[in-house]
Amino acid sequence: MDTSVISKFVDPTKIWEWIENFVHQLPSNKGYVLLGGIGVWTLYKFISNPVRFISIIRTIPRDFCALPTLILLKRNLRHFQNGNYTIFRVFEEIVKKNRNKIIFQFNDFKMTGKEVQELSYRVANYFASLGYKKGDRVGIFMTNCAEYAPIWLGLSRIGVIGALINTNLRQTPLKHCIESVNCKAVIFTLDLVDAMNELLAECGGQLEGEPTLYTFLEGGTSIPMTFYDSFKSLNEILVDVDTICPLVKEAIGFGDVAMFIFTSGTTGLPKAASIKHSRFLMLAATVVHIAGIKNSDIVYTPLPLYHGSGTVLGSGPALLYGACQVIRKKFSASNFWSDCIKYNATVSQYIGETCRYLLGQPVSKQDKQHKVRVMYGNGLRGEIWADFVSRFGVKISEFYGATEGNCNMVNLDGRVGAIGFVPLWGPNVLPIRLIKVDEETGEPIRDPKTGFVVRCGLNHPGEIVGRIIKKDPITDFQGYADKTSTSGKIMVDAFRKGDSWFRSGDVLVQDNLGYFYFQDRKGDTFRWKGENCSTAEVESIISTISGLKGTVVFGVEIPGANGRAGMAVMSDPENTLDMKELANGVIKGLPAYARPVFVRVLSTELVLTGTYKLKKNEYQKEAFNINLVPDPVYFFNGKKYVRMDQEIYEDIMSSKIRV
Secondary structure, three states: OOHHHHHHOOOHHHHHHHHHHHHHHOOOOHHHHHHHHHHHHHHHHHHHOHHHHHHHHHHHHHHHHHHHHHHHHHHHHHHHHHOOOOHHHHHHHHHHHOOOOEEEEEOOEEEEHHHHHHHHHHHHHHHHHOOOOOOOEEEEEOOOOOOHHHHHHHHHHOOOEEEEOOOOOOHHHHHHHHHHOOOOEEEEEHHHHHHHHHHHHHOOOOOOOOOEEEEEOOOOOOOOHHHOOOOEEHHHHHOOOOOOOOOOOOOOOOOOEEEEEEEOOOOOOOEEEEEEHHHHHHHHHHHHHHHOOOOOOEEEEOOOOOOHHHHHHHHHHHHHHOOEEEEOOOOOOOOHHHHHHHOOOOEEEEEHHHHHHHHOOOOOHHHHOOOOOEEEEEOOOHHHHHHHHHHHOOEEEEEEOOOOOOOOEEOOOOOOOOOEEOOOOOHHHOOEEEEOEOOOOOOEOEOOOOOOEOEOOOOOOEEEEEEOOOOOOOOOOOOEOOHHHHHHOEEEOOOOOOOEEEEEEEEEEEOOOOEEEEEEEOOOEEEEOOEEEEHHHHHHHHHHHHOOOOEEEEEEOOOOOOOOEEEEEEEOOOOOOOHHHHHHHHHHHOOHHHOOOEEEEEOOOOOEOOOOOEOHHHHHHHOOOOOOOOOOEEEEOOOOEEEOOHHHHHHHHOOOOOO
16 A cells, blocks of 8 residues: 555645644633544554454555545536436547547457447437337347447447347246346347347247337448348348437436346346446446546447446446457457557456456466556455466456445555545444344344344454445435346345345455455355355246256355356156256256256255254255265256266366366
8 A cells, every 4th residue: 555645635744733723723721622522532442342443453554545536536426416417428428538449349340339329329319209208228248349338338328228138048037037037029130130030939939018129230330121030120220310419308417227136146037237327427436447448448348238237337438538448258368468459458358257267268478568557446356466467467356246236435545455444533424233133034133122123243244235326426326127126135124223234145354454254145045156156046947947846056165166056956766757858958048157066966856954944054054065965966068967976076176077
């Protein structure tokens, strides 16, 4: 931490002189009484808890250096809120300043601010001509491309909500995403035509609500509408649409929903998280300030744009601040630094899994030939943090936060392994808390006397929760398209009567200096390959495939890997499970990150607790350790399930087999 920054604001040698002048200006002896009171209070605090007092003194330089960033962010958000700004209104101001600046680049295809604006106008005018209005929904099932943001931006201009759908989804989960938000249309890239045809075949040729289906070919290329008889070509349609600013009948403002981003919650199928213009502006502004992104920066994004990270935190700095976003279709560890060099990237995004893959690449001259000065993201493991920074010569801006959550934190001073901090002297600067939860039920533990939840002390893990303050873009919880899902994430009467808190489902720990460290995900969710997976969703699908109802799914740790890999325990007393059929089923019905890597097959029924709940924790502790587990355990090698033996187990544990 470079505490010399403090000297820009305060000269430590002048502090006592300033205090003396202040005291002398006070009438009579009130100044000395005030100082005496402060001295007594300080002495009391030191005697009552000397360790905490010393910790507060130690962290004052850190907190003071973070203050300007927080003030600047608050000022920007107040400006957006008071002016009732939307994403597209902020973007209009960027275009006015420099219409010809490159905003998005995908491979060699570039889009200037003027071209982004014109495409968004075409999209808005076309759908408005069809009678689409504020509140209607359009599914965006597109792989990464330069036109991704202009399309949802165009829809938002007329109040239509773009639903960003995970391109890995197939069949039931894909159908659910389209139908759960009542999409009137779906736009998809040509590389996903097979997925749509497969879905239509399953649905008898038509989805619920009969949405119009549009193909889109990225890179500004047009295709004949007759190429795919059952779909319309959005490229060809938009050629003849006006590029004038659309006329909007209904007002659209700061508090309106701009998009839905699907997220795997703690139960069931993906949920559509509501992202209002206010939240998009807040998150994009935050990442710009914490990573120091400037108008002249080139931001490299190898993350999927259906995620909040790729769209809100990646496209946000481009749309709102005029930076250039270079988009890659899929992450490639072997091409990462060569891409950064090719595109002259100065900033890059990451998730923890990508950092591990980059470190696993052979040492190369390219490791420090790039111009990337800062990488921002989340999930960088503490044990590889220092090695990563040293090898690639970049600054890390680690943050914590869910797409829909309000428990957002930022690591501003590069503390290894930390996801952020809250000042010890001012815990309400960010109204977040760690609470104790029941290990079996997952419910908050409440004090039997007061009825309020029990807070965790320092260095004790607990679930992080954030206080919901309505109309505050930083602390508000905007919920999901489904109201039932929204209510399930809210905890009321937590610390006092009438309060409301967002439950994250994440377990963190806070140390003596106020730093937070990620521990685990609670509930029925595990995170693998950078994606959150709902165990209930996986259980439902593999139960359907196998015909076995006794199935439990959870995440298990693998040495050297980020997150937890999926594992299923299946009860098969009749010995009817066909492992080949199961493998084919999970390949067809589940995205790669959600497929169970391990399957344990029981010849008995699943063990239940005294309250008839599955003993998931006990199975999770034994995991795939064949030295502890008496039942057959199978390993998914990407194509089929193979029976694990000692050699396979040891190769996985030693990372000879990369999972």
